Amino acid sequence: MGTFVASTVHLEHFTTALNCLTPFGLKDDVLIYIDRDGLSFVRENNHVIKIQLLLSKELFTSYQYPDEEEFGDERVDADGDLQSCMKLCVKINHLLDSVNIMSKNVDDIVECTLTYDGHGSPFILIFEDSFIEERVEYSTLLFNDFDSNVNGLQLAKDEIVFECIIKGDTLYNALKELKEIGCKQCYLYAKTSETGHESVFAIIAKSDLGFSKIILPNNRSIIEKLEIYKGDSTTLLYDTPVVGFFDFNSIDKIRLSVKIASKVLFRMDAQQVLSVNILSQTEDVLVSKPRNDPATNNTTVKQPQLPRDYPGIVIEICMFAKEALDSLAQQDIELLMETTNTKKNREINYISSRTTMEDKPFAPNHNAETHSESDTDEELHITNSVPLFF
Amino acid sequence: MSFRAAIENQERLGAWYRGIYVLSSISDKIKLTISKDDIILWSIHSTDTSLCQLRYEASFFDEFVFEPYDIVFGESGLQIETDLKGHDHKLYSFEIDAKQLTTVSRKPDNDIIRKYSLSINNTTTCSESLINKLLVAIEMESLIMKEYCPQFQPIKYTPIVLDLQYKRKFLDVFGSNSYDKDYTLDPNLIACFIEVSKELSNSLFNKSLMNQNDLRDGDRPLESSDEINYINCNYGLIKNFVDNCQKSIFDDVKLELLERKMAITAFVKGTFKGSEILQNALSMSNTMNTADIGHYCLFDGVEEEHGGRSGQKKSPKTLIFKLRDFKNFIGIGNSWKNIPITLSASRNNDLSIWFCHPGEPILFQMNKGGVRAQLLLVTDSTVGSSTIKSKEPTANNQMSNPSMDTSRAASPLRLNSNTRLQKTETASNLNSRSTSPFKLVNSDIQSIPLRDNRMSPLKDTAIETTTNERLSSAGKVVSARKLFVSDASQESNIDYPNVQNDNTSKAEQDMLAQLQMERSETTIGWGNRSLKEFPTKRPSAETRNPKKQHKMSPGEDADKGAEEQDAAGLGPTQAQNPKGLFD
Numbered sequence: 001m002g003t004f005v006a007s008t009v010h011l012e013h014f015t016t017a018l019n020c021l022t023p024f025g026l027k028d029d030v031l032i033y034i035d036r037d038g039l040s041f042v043r044e045n046n047h048v049i050k051i052q053l054l055l056s057k058e059l060f061t062s063y064q065y066p067d068e069e070e071f072g073d074e075r076v077d078a079d080g081d082l083q084s085c086m087k088l089c090v091k092i093n094h095l096l097d098s099v100n101i102m103s104k105n106v107d108d109i110v111e112c113t114l115t116y117d118g119h120g121s122p123f124i125l126i127f128e129d130s131f132i133e134e135r136v137e138y139s140t141l142l143f144n145d146f147d148s149n150v151n152g153l154q155l156a157k158d159e160i161v162f163e164c165i166i167k168g169d170t171l172y173n174a175l176k177e178l179k180e181i182g183c184k185q186c187y188l189y190a191k192t193s194e195t196g197h198e199s200v201f202a203i204i205a206k207s208d209l210g211f212s213k214i215i216l217p218n219n220r221s222i223i224e225k226l227e228i229y230k231g232d233s234t235t236l237l238y239d240t241p242v243v244g245f246f247d248f249n250s251i252d253k254i255r256l257s258v259k260i261a262s263k264v265l266f267r268m269d270a271q272q273v274l275s276v277n278i279l280s281q282t283e284d285v286l287v288s289k290p291r292n293d294p295a296t297n298n299t300t301v302k303q304p305q306l307p308r309d310y311p312g313i314v315i316e317i318c319m320f321a322k323e324a325l326d327s328l329a330q331q332d333i334e335l336l337m338e339t340t341n342t343k344k345n346r347e348i349n350y351i352s353s354r355t356t357m358e359d360k361p362f363a364p365n366h367n368a369e370t371h372s373e374s375d376t377d378e379e380l381h382i383t384n385s386v387p388l389f390f
Numbered sequence: 391m392s393f394r395a396a397i398e399n400q401e402r403l404g405a406w407y408r409g410i411y412v413l414s415s416i417s418d419k420i421k422l423t424i425s426k427d428d429i430i431l432w433s434i435h436s437t438d439t440s441l442c443q444l445r446y447e448a449s450f451f452d453e454f455v456f457e458p459y460d461i462v463f464g465e466s467g468l469q470i471e472t473d474l475k476g477h478d479h480k481l482y483s484f485e486i487d488a489k490q491l492t493t494v495s496r497k498p499d500n501d502i503i504r505k506y507s508l509s510i511n512n513t514t515t516c517s518e519s520l521i522n523k524l525l526v527a528i529e530m531e532s533l534i535m536k537e538y539c540p541q542f543q544p545i546k547y548t549p550i551v552l553d554l555q556y557k558r559k560f561l562d563v564f565g566s567n568s569y570d571k572d573y574t575l576d577p578n579l580i581a582c583f584i585e586v587s588k589e590l591s592n593s594l595f596n597k598s599l600m601n602q603n604d605l606r607d608g609d610r611p612l613e614s615s616d617e618i619n620y621i622n623c624n625y626g627l628i629k630n631f632v633d634n635c636q637k638s639i640f641d642d643v644k645l646e647l648l649e650r651k652m653a654i655t656a657f658v659k660g661t662f663k664g665s666e667i668l669q670n671a672l673s674m675s676n677t678m679n680t681a682d683i684g685h686y687c688l689f690d691g692v693e694e695e696h697g698g699r700s701g702q703k704k705s706p707k708t709l710i711f712k713l714r715d716f717k718n719f720i721g722i723g724n725s726w727k728n729i730p731i732t733l734s735a736s737r738n739n740d741l742s743i744w745f746c747h748p749g750e751p752i753l754f755q756m757n758k759g760g761v762r763a764q765l766l767l768v769t770d771s772t773v774g775s776s777t778i779k780s781k782e783p784t785a786n787n788q789m790s791n792p793s794m795d796t797s798r799a800a801s802p803l804r805l806n807s808n809t810r811l812q813k814t815e816t817a818s819n820l821n822s823r824s825t826s827p828f829k830l831v832n833s834d835i836q837s838i839p840l841r842d843n844r845m846s847p848l849k850d851t852a853i854e855t856t857t858n859e860r861l862s863s864a865g866k867v868v869s870a871r872k873l874f875v876s877d878a879s880q881e882s883n884i885d886y887p888n889v890q891n892d893n894t895s896k897a898e899q900d901m902l903a904q905l906q907m908e909r910s911e912t913t914i915g916w917g918n919r920s921l922k923e924f925p926t927k928r929p930s931a932e933t934r935n936p937k938k939q940h941k942m943s944p945g946e947d948a949d950k951g952a953e954e955q956d957a958a959g960l961g962p963t964q965a966q967n968p969k970g971l972f973d
Contacts, residue, residue, distance in 0.1 A: 170532055173501055177536060181493050209490050209540045210523065217533030332519070339517055 002066035007113035011103035023253040035085035049319040058310040088140040155275035160233040165225040168261030191241040272321035396453035396507035408725035414488035423483040441766040450760035460513040467544025483547040490540040502531040549595040556744040564687045579685040622684035631676040647707040653677040710770040719765040729759035
């Protein structure tokens with residue numbers, strides 16, 4: 001028959017994935033697509049930000065998807081092809097609560113089986129450990145269909161302005177910082193240079209403190225790729241900054257997802273749509289740190305390893321920029337960043353001079369020198385600019 | 391750059407952050423003053439009840455540049471101070487939102503700060519958006535770089551020099567004696583005098599203090615208004631105590647100096663909290679032997695010129711202040727534990743305390759590794775005598791406030807101390823007490839007589855015991871700890887309290903009157919025990935100048951008592967005895 005059945009023992013991983021959805025509305029409905037490749041969870045807020053999270057079928061020990069012909073639903077997959085699928089809506093917190101409780105059972109391995117029979121039937125979770133079997137049914141009602149094509153919340157892949165691949169943990173630290181300083185609006189700033197040494201990727205926060213800059217390390221191991229295009233996704237541009245302006249609440253929604261990310265891909269198109277692709281490779285995932293230690297320890301012992309071929313949680317988040325920046329605002333931001341650049345260059349000099357001296361104890365004199373040099377530079381600059389000021 | 395300072399060392403960073411946190415707990419504005427030698431941060435509570443000041447020397451920072459001459463914007467923060475030697479010092483001061491400063495000065499969770507730098511660029515090169523901004527740049531170990539630029543408001547520095555005044559007074563009262571060759575002063579104390587005097591003379595804001603020539607002449611008798619007390623004690627002693635005090639439970643702290651011990655009590659004043667009755671009337675105290683305290687100078691004697699009232703007993707020196715700020719302040723010291731010490735910087739992690747009378751601010755100071763932290767806290771005034779804090783333990787007070795107050799006044803500490811004292815007392819003491827007129831009066835807990843008894847053995851000379859007359863022993867700083875033995879226990883309110891008490895007593899019933907009468911009859915002279923008869927510089931002091939400055943503690947009152955006792959032939963042991971109030 002046309003029944004979908006899948007079972008998994010990786011409940012903790014399942015919970016981790018579902019947690020990424022919570023910033024998008026804990027008590028709201030999430031749309032689940034079931035297709036041959038796995039389960040996709042989709043959630044959209046106010047038509048300006050959308051998350052799509054894929055749990056690949058490799059996570060499940062058994063995955064049985066009914067013959068395609070029996071379902072009329074179709075969706076456009078990542079390749080633009082139409083694909084048949086099953087759709088249903090459940091509330092995130094319902095799902096999360098059930099899974100959460102069961103995944104706390106650290107003494108035993110719990111197997112969870114998901115079944116769905118198509119329109120009109122409930123979505124059923126069956127939890128089974130050595131002694132107990134629990135069955136949870138959620139009635140489903142499909143009243144919300146997020147269609148990315150209609151509202152345009154989709155990245156125009158041939159009009160990309162900038163693209164950046166960055167390590168998840170570093171980005172997470174930066175996002176956390178935004179939250180801690182009470183950020184209200186934020187800017188993504190990217191600028192490349194031909195040599196790559198002076199490329200900058202930064203998050204600028206506007207808060208009570210005024211503008212704060214969080215500059216992510218310009219370092220191959222952290223920013224794997226940073227490219228700016230002329231709006232056609234191919235022609236590289238140098239020394240032209242790109243600025244995206246976002247509401248902090250939107251940006252902050254990606255924080256939980258970034259937390260489990262190994263890599264994050266930012267892409268922004270000319271229409272100011274930002275797409276964030278998050279890949280959490282299984283070996284890199286900091287599996288839900290807040291979990292208490294004993295549980296995690298036990299888990300590592302008892303819980304089965306995630307399957308080898310499991311690609312990890314794949315998340316795509318698309319959001320609109322708050323508004324397009326006018327040239328004046330853009331200039332402001334550029335100006336703001338320029339003040340940093342000079343300083344940053346100085347720091348780079350400082351660091352490189354330091355590394356060249358590796359083995360020698362770092363002489364304070366040298367330190368002073370570097371600064372006096374920069375000071376003199378600055379003084380020169382001063383004399384040049386004085387007329388401008390007066 | 392008009393100003394740039396950077397910290398790389400983690401311990402120092404911790405000290406910096408903690409300092410800012412404490413300042414922000416006092417007020418929502420933090421004021422900074424930068425000079426070429428140091429940065430001073432301070433904040434004062436909006437009701438002027440507490441003032442915390444932190445001074446970071448330039449050597450505290452791994453980088454420190456101050457170029458006031460370039461400043462063209464925000465010049466209202468510029469100020470030139472001329473020191474006593476005629477040198478000009480440029481200062482730049484501003485005020486910044488405490489919350490913003492703490493936001494950018496906090497330890498990150500999963501990362502380490504490699505470098506923390508502050509700068510101001512109010513020169514002509516400054517871009518318009520950065521005028522009057524404090525540029526905070528933080529380099530993380532993860533190579534993330536954070537930059538903040540909170541706005542500040544240039545202001546003029548209006549120093550509050552109460553701390554200098556206290557130190558000035560301290561030197562005046564105790565310092566001059568310290569050089570008497572006849573006395574062996576505790577070298578630590580001498581070092582302290584030297585340091586304080588150096589600090590006074592180097593301070594930029596000492597004009598009003600240094601110029602006044604009204605420093606006490608050597609011959610001028612000390613008066614109660616001269617009272618100043620100094621204690622130096624190990625930071626750990628206080629910290630252990632404070633760590634056990636929960637801010638949510640305790641409101642106030644009482645510092646008491648008894649003859650041989652120093653007691654700190656945290657207590658809850660109110661018996662009502664919320665709608666609950668008497669749930670939280672708690673107190674917790676630590677008592678430490680004076681021998682464990684560092685050097686100290688306590689103001690013993692005052693002439694009892696105040697009319698007939700002289701005969702009051704001395705109470706222990708007691709001060710009551712709020713726990714909250716004190717606890718925060720003590721926490722600063724904790725963050726200094728491993729701070730690297732530069733050559734020029736001091737030294738041990740001691741806590742110095744200066745205080746005068748109850749009701750006047752108490753000054754705490756810690757100094758280490760190029761940081762100096764000061765806290766000025768108001769203390770409860772004893773005027774009302776009814777307040778728990780009233781230090782006037784003296785019989786008068788108690789008598790006057792027959793009821794609750796007195797009982798309250800007898801804080802658990804006192805009881806404890808008393809009881810302890812009693813244990814030590816010798817029979818002779820008891821006798822002496824019985825003889826003393828006070829005792830009758832002093833039925834109250836803290837019997838004055840104790841004080842009397844307390845004459846330290848050291849004070850041979852001290853004994854000019856005339857009733858009604860106070861012995862004034864010339865105030866001398868007795869440095870040796872031995873001296874301390876002298877009556878620390880008595881309640882400190884020396885003479886003035888009497889006056890106050892009188893007032894209060896007036897309102898009171900017959901009881902009071904009787905009591906007063908009695909007191910007047912029995913006057914105890916405050917003998918300072920100068921080990922030697924005030925041989926030196928201030929011979930006059932002996933005559934009747936009650937100034938007693940003993941390093942020794944508070945026991946001057948005791949001295950009086952001691953004098954009497956001495957007259958009675960009580961031995962040195964009496965000093966110990968005096969405590970048994972209950973007897």
